[in-house]
Amino acid sequence: MPRTLTEKIIAAHLVSGEMTPGDAIALRIDQTLTQDATGTMAYLQFEAIGLDRVQAELSVSYVDHNTLQTGFENADDHRYLQSVAAKHGVYFSRPGNGICHQVHLERFGVPGKTLLGSDSHTPTGGGIGMLSIGAGGLDVAAAMAGEPFHLNMPQVIGVRLTGKLTGWASAKDVILELLRRLSVKGGVGKVFEYFGPGVGTLSVPERATITNMGAELGATSSVFPSDDVTRGFLTAQQRPDDWSELLADEGARYAEVIELDLSAIVPMVAQPHMPDEVVPVTELEGLAVDQVCIGSCTNSSLKDLMTVAAILRGRTVHERTSLVISPGSRQVEEMIARNGALADLLAAGARVLEPACGPCIGMGQSPPSGGVSVRTFNRNFIGRSGTADAGIYLTSPEIAAAVAIFGEFIDPSGRIELPSIELPPVFAVDDSMIIAPTQDASGVEVVRGPNIQPLPIRGELPESFEATVLLKVGDNITTDDIMPAGAKILPLRSNIPAISQFVFAGIDPEFASRAEATQPGIVLGGGNYGQGSSREHAALAPMHLGIQAVLAESFARIHKANLVNFGILPLEIAPEGYAALEQGAVLRFEGVRGAVASGQPIPATVLETGATIALTCDLSEREREIVLAGGRLNHIRARHAQ
Ligand code: MIC
Ligand code: SF4
DSSP: OOOOHHHHHHHHHEEESOOOTTSEEEEOOOEEEEEHHHHHHHHHHHHHHTOSSOOSSEEEEEOOSSOOOSSHHHHHHHHHHHHHHHHHTOEEEOTTSBOHHHHHHHHTOOTTOEEEESSTTGGGGGGGTOEEEEOOHHHHHHHHTTOOEEEEOOEEEEEEEESOOOTTOOHHHHHHHHHHHHOTTTTBTEEEEEESTTGGGSOHHHHHHHHHHGGGGTBSEEEOOBOHHHHHHHHHTTOGGGOOOBOOOTTOOOSEEEEEEGGGOOOEEEOTTOTTOEEEGGGGTTOBOSEEEEOTTTSOSHHHHHHHHHHHTTOOOOTTOEEEEOOSBHHHHHHHHHHSHHHHHHHTTOEEOOSSSGGGGTSSOOOOTTOEEEESSSOOOTTTTSOTTOEEEEOOHHHHHHHHHHTBOOOOTTTSOOOOOOOOSSOOOOOTTEEOOOSOOTTOOOOOOTTOOOOOOOOOOOSSEEEEEEEEOOTTOBHHHHSOOHHHHGGGTTOHHHHGGGTTTTTOTTHHHHHHHSOSEEEEEOTTBTBSOOOTHHHHHHHHTTEEEEEESOBOHHHHHHHHHTTOEEEEEOHHHHHHOOTTOEEEEOSHHHHHHHTOOEEEEETTTOOEEEEEOOOOHHHHHHHHHTSHHHHHHHHHHO
16 A cells, blocks of 8 residues: 555554554654753653663754753753763763754754654654654653654644745745644644655755644644755765655555645744734734844754845844844854854844754743744744743744844835845764763763752552642643743753742742642643643643642643653543633542543542533553553553563
8 A cells, every 4th residue: 555654654663553543553763862951851760760771773962952051050950961871872962062953953863764852843853754753751761761652643644735935935934824724733643744846845944944843733743755855955964875765655645635835825924922823924014023033943044044144134133123043053053154144144233142942942032021022933822932921923034034124024025135045065064062972881970960859750540539620721721831941940940849839830820839738739721731842841840749630621742641651640621521610629539540441431529519520531551551650650660670
């Protein structure tokens, strides 16, 4: 039977299960990546599993999120990460070397391989035909230990590209158009596979922009074929031997095909506060802008920054607008420094930061109160920028550069000439900021500063319990809502007791103290609960606060897996049940272990009224075992002890 590209890669890595959409499958993982904000936990977990060396073909640890060193915490984490990498056979990409997804694409990604990363934008690797998936740190730790990755077989959606981008339309607008059509829930349980005659018109960084932001659709992954364009990219990276051709078979069947004519795409903007609030830029013309930020793993390639520099050349940033630029990698930064583009950016008044996540994760550059910030990033969730009442708009680097010049939203066509950019055939390759693991690690000592606190571990799931609804929230709650990031909170990622104090801080600052006083607790959510990042702290910290179950109308994939991994019951509740419950309600659960084990509905009684609320526990057999054991670490340890 002819296969899609996704099915081919899955078939080549299938450890168990059938490739029927929705069925539980397990995949062999070739490569892993971590970043520092999720990595410290992932390596503590890897250490807890107790193996000497990582078992994956290649594991890389990046430092790109917590690079602002306003106290000892982040620097301590970096030292721990470097030493633990040396100890266990992991490549270490030093702070300053760039954003994990960008560097991985440039230096390590290989078409046809599987990549599991402790960051939700890991699907960036789909730009060169890898099946790359984001997961919680514990799942990545398990993959480093040689365990397969468990997921439900996704539906493969074909996106047939025809035509060619014209004028100011860019790859960012392709994914914004898909978000406009499908919404932030539109990709759940799906892999988006791009095919058709339009594919060959897009460069690898453009493809990577699209696969990167497929995460905002809630998709499991996104993937492009590996073709001559991919070969050109890997050759420019001086890795021609890593290339192989990978295409879907002729006549492959997709669950659904989305037609996208690239020639019809126009420049778009996602308005506050969701990446799917998309409108054409023309609708916003004239809106004054305080800040423009260019960078992030979505849009910080050499082509992106050279385009921005060419637009800004000989012009100055508008006096009411601050322009901030962070290159995606040191390779990009060095190349723009050598070819003069950096000088053009500086001359125009840009504030240039080190190659890292920076403002994207609220590490500095928060906009002013009530400000309007235009960013080339992938997320504009409320408060993520560090300014709760700022409005964040997402757009392409081309539009962002034009906005910085005019100080307001404009449609630049006809007002600025769009430069055309020639990329060099060979890129500046310098891996001196990547430390390769040594064969003999016996003399390596793992260094732990005072910010690295031991991992909290939960006991087995109780048979019966009474729990209080501590908070009721609506639809599309993000992990930024549950466990905020930013320069103040991120340094506490290795210190669960300390970071727990900030759970739901933006929605209800009293939440943590209420949870500590009233254990066990429940959180009640609407649809798509836990969308956004892969941060397992959004499960670990609530676990530390005694949350026993989350009741929601539906869950985002990675967050649901993280809840299971940390022994919190993710229970689906019907809309009537959701409507009937309020904060403060106390629920009695009985016979929970038996019901979870057999996959039966779990009845809960509302103590005050005696009403019964039906809850379903939609988990695979393996996930049920993990929840019963009180989390995946207990589960793995019990298996290794047998
Ligand atoms: C993000 O973009 O939200 C992050 C920060 O990269 C997260 C990971 C994290 O919270 O550390 C992600 O996307 O997974
Ligand atoms: Fe970093 Fe932002 Fe990309 Fe997350 S989305 S990996 S914070 S650049």
